[in-house]
Amino acid sequence: MSEPVYLNIEDKVATLMLNRPDHGNAIDLQTAKQLFEKTLKVHQDKRVKVVVLKAEGKNFSFGGDLRSFQEHGDHVGAHLRELTSYLHQAIILLAKMDKPIVGKINGVAAGAGLSLICLCDVVIAGESAKFTPSYTKVGLSPDGSCTYILPRLVGLRKAQDFLLLNPIWDAEKALNEGLITRKVSNASLDDEVETIVTSFLTGSKSANAKTKKLLQMSFLRELEEHLTLESDMISEQSGLRDGKEGVASFVEKRPPVFD
Structure with a gap:
């Protein structure tokens, strides 16, 4: 069975990849644990000059794994306390990391997937990418630093609209509102990310x-x-x-x- 988070470090580039494509790269407890463990490795590796955050499959991340939440029944609160402790430690490391983080976004980025995007220094999205919080839509409040970083990116009023009303932003809207750095064609997404990575490697x-x-x-x-x-x-x-x-x-x- 493949690991839910893949890490590769090669030629001063660390690639962190969410790797649950059959589940929309949704974040369950094991994924949160591995994200923390592998982010810690990147944080400590002095060879790394740039980090690429991406996901396997056609979507970046649907956010939290709601099916796994439901399985815990009346104990879901304790489960989420444990899950978010790992997720938030990973987020603290990403936020404090002295290496630039390049986000490569394809398909849907929702919930905690959206929070991960906010942590990147440069975000490149394919033209078919979609962005939505979805927390309150399923009766939950946000996590993953979304309420902290998102207002700093798009402004408080726009963040209120986005997090409370859950509109779906396409890549063009996300670009115009300041959530992402660049929108490119799906076909050129890999090349654009490679160009940005090369720029950081030579910087x-x-x-x-x-x-x-x-x-x-x-x-x-x-x-x-x-x-x-x-x-x-x-x-x-x-x-x-x-x-x-x-x-x-x-x-x-x-x-x-x-x-």
Whole structure:
């Protein structure tokens, strides 16, 4: 039996893939556990320069595995407490990861699948992709950091509409609202993701890590405090090998060669 989450690390690229295509890549307890365990491996692997988050089959993820929830009957609350503990630990690792995360989205992304998309730094979706929360539609409240990150991406008013009324956004709507980065044809989805991955592989890992951290901290600090953080980070980065190489390559009018 194949594992519900597949991990491959090769040539500085970590690929995390949801692997329950016959179940719409729905997230059950075992999937949540493996997502945490394999995300931890990626987080700790210093070789990795970029992460690709994707799914096997025709859909990204239907969200939580409602059939598995129902099987626990009156104990479903305890079951979901355990499931979300693993899922949320994985999400914390993804959110804090100093490596850029590229989301490759095909088909339907709903519920916790939608939450996973929100954690990516760059999201490329095929033209046939569909997005919907679906939590309140089935009588549940959101998890997976959706209520935290989504308002920061699309704005509070749009997030209220999306999470409470559960419209289905196609790829064009998701692009216009700021949920995804790019919409491409289904046929060119692989090529577009590969282009983005190559860009990160040839870029500066340390500069990207600092940029991610600055963006994350921007919602938590006052302007003056944030400017101090920016000053600290650019000063530190300028003394690193990548910082020196980037400046030198610009002055010398040649492509940079980063670590």
